[in-house]
Amino acid sequence: MVLIEQEVARLPASMVLDGYRALEGTYDELVETGGGTRKHALMVANLLANMNADTFARCQALAELALAQRGVTFSVYSDDRGTEKVMPVCLVPRVIGAGEWARLERGLVQRLTALQLFLDDLYGEQRVLRERVIPAELIFGSKHYLPQLKGMKPPGGVRIHIAGIDLIRSPDGVLRVLEDNLRTPSGVSYVIENRLVTKRVFPAAMDRIGVRRVDDYPTQLVETLRSVSPEDPARSTIVVLTPGPFNSAYFEHSFLARSMGIELVEASDLFVSGDEVFVKTTLGPRRVHVIYRRTDDAYIDPEFFRPDSMLGVPGLMRAWAAGRVTLANAPGNGVADDKAIYPYVPDLIRFFLKEEPIIEQVPTFVCARPADRDYVLAHLDQLVVKAVDEAGGYGMLMGPDASAAELDMFRERITSDPRRYIAQHRIELSTSPTWVAEERRIEPRRIDLRPFILTGKSGSWVLPGGLTRVALRAGSYVVNSSQGGGSKDTWVEAGATS
Amino acid sequence: MISRVADHCFWLGRYIERAESTARLLQVTRTLAFDAELPPLYCWRPLVIVSGQYPELTHHLGADAAGNGDAVQRYMTWAPDNPVSIRNSIRAAREGARSIREVIGHDIWEATNELYLWFMGEVAAAQYLQDRDEVYRHIRRSTQLSLGLVRSTMMHDEPMDFLWLGVMLERVGQTARTLDMHYHIQGAAEGQQPLLQTALWLSLLRACSGFEAYMRREQGRVSRESVVSFLLFEARFPRSLRYCLRTALALFRRLALTRSGGTTAARARLEALDRWLDQQEKDGLPLSEHALLTHVVDEIDAGCGELQGGFEGTDDLPPVEQPEAAQ
Numbered sequence: 067m068v069l070i071e072q073e074v075a076r077l078p079a080s081m082v083l084d085g086y087r088a089l090e091g092t093y094d095e096l097v098e099t100g101g102g103t104r105k106h107a108l109m110v111a112n113l114l115a116n117m118n119a120d121t122f123a124r125c126q127a128l129a130e131l132a133l134a135q136r137g138v139t140f141s142v143y144s145d146d147r148g149t150e151k152v153m154p155v156c157l158v159p160r161v162i163g164a165g166e167w168a169r170l171e172r173g174l175v176q177r178l179t180a181l182q183l184f185l186d187d188l189y190g191e192q193r194v195l196r197e198r199v200i201p202a203e204l205i206f207g208s209k210h211y212l213p214q215l216k217g218m219k220p221p222g223g224v225r226i227h228i229a230g231i232d233l234i235r236s237p238d239g240v241l242r243v244l245e246d247n248l249r250t251p252s253g254v255s256y257v258i259e260n261r262l263v264t265k266r267v268f269p270a271a272m273d274r275i276g277v278r279r280v281d282d283y284p285t286q287l288v289e290t291l292r293s294v295s296p297e298d299p300a301r302s303t304i305v306v307l308t309p310g311p312f313n314s315a316y317f318e319h320s321f322l323a324r325s326m327g328i329e330l331v332e333a334s335d336l337f338v339s340g341d342e343v344f345v346k347t348t349l350g351p352r353r354v355h356v357i358y359r360r361t362d363d364a365y366i367d368p369e370f371f372r373p374d375s376m377l378g379v380p381g382l383m384r385a386w387a388a389g390r391v392t393l394a395n396a397p398g399n400g401v402a403d404d405k406a407i408y409p410y411v412p413d414l415i416r417f418f419l420k421e422e423p424i425i426e427q428v429p430t431f432v433c434a435r436p437a438d439r440d441y442v443l444a445h446l447d448q449l450v451v452k453a454v455d456e457a458g459g460y461g462m463l464m465g466p467d468a469s470a471a472e473l474d475m476f477r478e479r480i481t482s483d484p485r486r487y488i489a490q491h492r493i494e495l496s497t498s499p500t501w502v503a504e505e506r507r508i509e510p511r512r513i514d515l516r517p518f519i520l521t522g523k524s525g526s527w528v529l530p531g532g533l534t535r536v537a538l539r540a541g542s543y544v545v546n547s548s549q550g551g552g553s554k555d556t557w558v559e560a561g562a563t564s
Numbered sequence: 565m566i567s568r569v570a571d572h573c574f575w576l577g578r579y580i581e582r583a584e585s586t587a588r589l590l591q592v593t594r595t596l597a598f599d600a601e602l603p604p605l606y607c608w609r610p611l612v613i614v615s616g617q618y619p620e621l622t623h624h625l626g627a628d629a630a631g632n633g634d635a636v637q638r639y640m641t642w643a644p645d646n647p648v649s650i651r652n653s654i655r656a657a658r659e660g661a662r663s664i665r666e667v668i669g670h671d672i673w674e675a676t677n678e679l680y681l682w683f684m685g686e687v688a689a690a691q692y693l694q695d696r697d698e699v700y701r702h703i704r705r706s707t708q709l710s711l712g713l714v715r716s717t718m719m720h721d722e723p724m725d726f727l728w729l730g731v732m733l734e735r736v737g738q739t740a741r742t743l744d745m746h747y748h749i750q751g752a753a754e755g756q757q758p759l760l761q762t763a764l765w766l767s768l769l770r771a772c773s774g775f776e777a778y779m780r781r782e783q784g785r786v787s788r789e790s791v792v793s794f795l796l797f798e799a800r801f802p803r804s805l806r807y808c809l810r811t812a813l814a815l816f817r818r819l820a821l822t823r824s825g826g827t828t829a830a831r832a833r834l835e836a837l838d839r840w841l842d843q844q845e846k847d848g849l850p851l852s853e854h855a856l857l858t859h860v861v862d863e864i865d866a867g868c869g870e871l872q873g874g875f876e877g878t879d880d881l882p883p884v885e886q887p888e889a890a891q
Contacts, residue, residue, distance in 0.1 A: 136670075137662065137677045311663045324666035335566050346567045346876050348722065348819070 082122045082508050083114040086499055089510050093237050093496040095160055106163030106559050109275040113268060114158065114499075119506045126157050126501055129263045138259045140547055141314045153256055154552030156500045157267060160513060160534040164561020167530065170233075170241065170517070173424030175526045176415060178229055178519050181248065181402050183418040185225045189215050189398060199417045200410045204434060207485045208407065209455055210249075210400025212363070214370070218387050220396040222294025222523065227394035228287070228358075229519045230254075230532075234428070235496035242493070243427040244514065246403040246411070249395055250360050253533040253553075254283060254518050255318035258325075260555040276560035278530035283518070284325035286529075287358075290522035294392045295355045302355035305331045305345065309361050309377075314548070319360050333361070338381030341388040356392045357382075363397050405454035405488050406432060428493060433484035442489040443480060446473050449489040451480070464543065466492055495543055498554065500536055512537045514545050515556065531556035565667075570726045570875035572664045577714075577730025578868075579657035580676070584707035585738040586615075586650050589745075590637055591700035592771040597633050601760060602753060605631030610748035612636055614741040615648050641692070641699075650703060654683050657710075667723045672713045679706035722819060726875070729815045736808040737864045742771050743795055744857040765791045772803050792853065797845055805860060809838045830870040837863045 087101070088094035096107045103111045114122075130152065139150040162170075187193050188205065195202045205211055230251025232244045261280050265272050288304065295302035308319035310332050323330035335345050336354065344351035359366065361378070368375045370383035385391045401407065409430040412423045431438040431449070442449060446465050453461035463476045480487045497510035517532035534554040535545035545551040589611060597607040609630040612618045621629050621639055629635040643649045658680035665673045682688050683703070692699045711731065718724040746768040753760055765786050769775040778794050778801075798804045816831040837860065844856060851859075 134681060135674055135678050137665070137673060311659070316662075320662075320665045324670070329566055329569075330666045331566060332568065335568055348565055348567055348570050348875055 080118055081115060082117045082119050083111065083499065086508055086510075089494075089497055091237055092494045092510070092512075093235055093239050094510055095235075095496055095498045095513070104163075106166075107161045109271075109277075109557070109559075110159055110161055110499075113271045114508070122157070122501060122508075123503075123506060125267045126503070129155060129157050129267050132263050132266060133259065136259065136262075137317065138256065139317050141312060141316065153259075153547060154538060155256075155260055155263065156511075156536055156538070156552055156554050157264070158499050158501060158508060159264060159555040159557045160498045160515075161557045161559060162515075162531065164559040166241070167558045168561065169424065171528045174231055174517055174519050174528055176419065176421065176424050177231065177243065177246075177411065178226060178521060178526055180415040180418045181229075181246065181411070182224070182226050182521070184414045185396075185399060185402050187418075188401065189218060194414070194417065197417075199413055200407065201434070204404075204406050204410075204432075204485070205401060207434075208401045208404045210363070210398070210404055212398040212401075215398045219389075221296040221386070221389045221392045224294050224394075224521050224523070225396040225399055226402075226519075227290055227294065227396075227521055229521070230516045231519065233425070233515045233517070234493055235515075236428075236493050237496075239496075240426050241515070243408075243411070243425055244493075245405070246408065247516070248399040248403040249362070250315075251516070251518065252315040252318055252360075253516055253535075254529065255321040256553050257518075257529065257531065257533050257556065258283060258321075260553060264555045277557040278560050280529060280531060283529050284322060286520055286527050287322065288326040288328065290520045290527070291356045291358055291392075291394055293522035293524065294394065296389055296392055297355050303345075303353060304356040304358065305329045305354055307331055307333065307336070307357050307359040307361055309333075309365065313360075315360065322358070333365070333377060333379050336379045336382070338379060338385050341381075341385045341390050343379070343382065343385050343391045354391060356394065358394045363400060366393070366397060405452055406434065406485065409488065428490050431489040433480050433487040433489065438489075439480065439484050442487070443477060446477060446489075448491065450492045451476055451487055451489045453486050454488060455486065464492070492543070495537075495545075498534070498536065500538065500554075502538075502540075509540070511540075512543055512545070513554070530558040565722045565726075567876040569664055569667055569723065571873065572660050573667065573723050573726035574730040574871065574875070576657055576660040576664065576668070577727040577732075578734040579653045579660060580707050580710050581731045581734040581738070582648065583650050583653035583657060584704050584711075585735070585742075586640060586648065586653065587700040587703040587707075588773065589742060589771055590640055590650075591697060591704075592767060594633065594637070594696070594700075595770075596764075596767045599763065602749070603631070604633050606749060606752040608633050608636040610745040611640070613748060614745040615640065617646055617648060620646065637696070651683065654680050654703070657707075664723075668714070668727075669717055671717050672710055675706060675710045675713055679703070679710070682706075725815050725819050729812055729819075732808045732812040732815065733864060733868055735803060736805055736812070737861055739772055739795060739803050739805055739808065740857045740860040740864070742768065743792070744854060744861070746771075747853045747857070762786050768795075774801060774803060777801050792849070793845075796841065805841060806838075809834060809841070813838060827871060827874050830867040830874065833863060833867045833870065837867075 086097065088097050088099060096110060097103055133155060134152050139152050141150055184194065194200050195205065226248050228251060230247040230253065232247065233241050234244045235241050257280050291304050292299040292302060305328055306319055306323040308316060308330055310316065320330055331345055337344055337346065343354045345354050364371050365375065365377045367380060367382040368378045369380045383397065386393050386397065409432050412427065415421060415423045431442050433439040433442055442451070447468065449465045451463040451465065463472060465473070495512035495514060498513045499508045500511035502509050513534050513536045515532055515534050518529045520527045534556045535551050536554055537543055537545045537550070538552045539550050542550065593607055593611050597604055612621050612630050618630065625635055625639065639646055639649065641650045644651060646652065658676050661668060661673050661676040688699060714724060714727055746764065750764060753764060765788065766775060769778050769791065772795055774795065778791065781794065782790055794801065795804055797806045799806050799810065801807055813834055816827070844851065849856065
């Protein structure tokens with residue numbers, strides 16, 4: 067593949083990036099409104115400067131073949147057995163400048179610190195309710211709030227060990243938080259696999275330019291998990307708990323276990339005896355101390371959550387409450403990433419940290435508030451409406467694109483259950499140059515960014531970059547892999563500070 | 565290690581070995597059918613019989629199908645409803661590998677996945693029509709690559725031992741079945757000229773990947789007695805019944821499996837089978853080949869049945885304190 071790059075240098079004009087223009091009214095991550103290249107993104111412009119459509123298509127095909135052979139897939143739930151699909155990837159990387167990243171890192175740690183204090187408070191003293199920082203009915207109405215956990219403290223003290231915060235960039239160039247994922251955020255395996263592929267396809271380029279590495283994530287993760295063990299960390303057994311091979315994120319569960327060198331277990335491999343958790347091995351039971359669980363709260367423990375369910379490990383919550391096993395993330399976190407709580411996060415940062423939020427977020431109407439609801443109902447065709455308890459782009463209304471019937475349906479839903487909905491003006495998500503296979507050229511497509519933050523006993527660490535998801539369809543705003551989204555390698559410029 | 569994972573390792577070994585063995589058998593039988601002046605039915609029907617699929621094949625494709633080399637090959641290679649078709653073995657191996665990727669490591673997973681992607685894609689389908697021998701060769705090389713990677717990239721501890729146990733038990737069964745298949749062909753060719761008889765013995769050796777090893781041992785002399793004794797008892801030949809059984813028994817001893825009921829029963833059964841074969845050898849093979857091989861196949865199947873779900877250490881023993889890696 068080095069050959070390809072050498073060949074490229076001799077090719078005639080008509081390069082793949084010729085004529086690339088930003089969309090009207092949208093921030094582009096590569097080019098400025100006037101057409102010039104952003105300074106920190108010059109490395110990408112230079113990489114593409116020597117490529118025509120044929121060479122780029124060949125690189126792209128190589129990348130896709132590599133991902134298929136490595137089995138970098140996700141499953142789609144559309145049929146019984148789950149069909150595996152290769153995560154679509156666009157080889158044009160997205161670049162974040164060193165200065166912007168440094169600020170972002172501080173802002174993410176600030177946000178996580180506040181959310182962690184919020185959860186401690188909510189399952190403890192509940193000052194936020196007494197002092198009316200958040201309306202109590204929003205908390206009690208959240209299906210992810212677990213009142214049974216009040217008074218319980220997680221072993222190791224940490225609740226949000228692994229967080230994924232979704233960011234988007236508005237036309238004014240400001241990165242804003244769109245959503246917090248504090249339960250089982252996924253996608254980090256694609257970050258690492260995408261980087262491997264980029265290195266393989268553009269070896270010379272990666273050698274020349276300074277990009278911060280991402281491959282130490284598994285080491286950081288396993289150290290994070292070890293640090294919160296209820297027993298001596300050096301003698302602790304850590305496992306990854308997966309719902310199984312048919313889960314949409316199974317590749318990632320397996321990837322993480324493999325790259326951390328720990329065992330991947332299913333619920334049926336575990337049992338609880340005397341408030342301790344054991345894994346069934348060929349040599350008999352062995353004690354487990356830390357579980358990185360990639361299952362929802364509802365499927366952790368049938369004794370606790372769903373007596374009718376066969377899924378989960380009976381007694382696991384008892385063991386957790388007794389402080390004998392650490393669950394990462396802690397149960398009950400869902401209330402803090404509830405979309406109805408999101409509008410209040412800036413207030414939580416001010417309340418707990420006495421600081422101003424470093425990262426902006428998207429102005430949001432909370433339909434539980436009568437004034438907001440009236441506004442939303444009156445401007446439905448201009449707004450994006452989201453059900454607070456749905457994820458993955460489901461349960462959403464894109465007002466500007468919706469039919470009259472869809473608008474009516476949502477009007478009715480909001481009126482009958484306002485607590486379930488929030489609304490935002492549609493943000494013109496920033497774009498990044500993206501390979502469009504059918505057109506054989508590079509066009510602007512909308513993207514978001516999900517950085518990952520790990521928190522252990524000794525504080526937080528942010529993976530440089532994170533997952534850039536891209537809406538591959540022209541005009542689309544939906545970046546979810548289940549709905550036609552793909553991903554890109556995300557380069558954080560190595561600056562003086564790193 | 566986790567009991568469920570042990571079970572997956574065992575079956576991964578079996579499926580990889582089964583895919584290899586089936587491809588080899590089809591490849592060799594195809595060559596035999598081209599050369600051996602035997603009617604196609606005599607060449608192909610025994611292959612279907614020993615695979616256990618004769619009733620299904622004739623039920624689905626008619627009584628004549630077993631005499632149609634193309635029909636048999638298609639059925640044994642591609643048929644989704646044939647539990648022992650190469651397609652199902654490759655698919656099951658790949659699914660198994662996918663569910664224990666973190667245990668077997670990237671190289672083995674990638675080799676298994678690449679075989680699967682190739683086999684299910686257009687390239688293999690086209691090649692099957694143009695150059696079938698190459699398809700069988702590709703399957704054999706890929707599966708051999710996977711098994712080679714098992715020994716050269718995996719830690720030589722429990723997971724590999726379970727995987728190799730699966731390979732060995734599958735292989736005993738396959739060698740016994742192949743020998744038995746030859747018994748059927750030989751019976752059909754009874755009274756034929758000696759040249760054909762020799763050709764059949766050589767074909768049998770090829771079907772067991774033992775042609776060159778045998779020729780070296782016997783310096784080119786081919787006789788019924790020495791071929792049968794080679795495939796049954798040659799302890800240095802890695803596909804003989806004795807080699808596979810003894811390797812499996814050594815693996816049982818290495819794995820600290822005494823705690824679980826299923827493995828104890830299977831181990832005792834295979835030890836008894838090993839002794840029984842010794843006795844047969846001493847007594848100068850009093851049984852017919854067919855009776856002897858049927859007994860071997862039945863006992864292996866029963867042993868594998870006892871292993872099913874039997875990889876769990878019993879709960880009433882004191883828990884294992886240390887992480888296994890530290891031991």
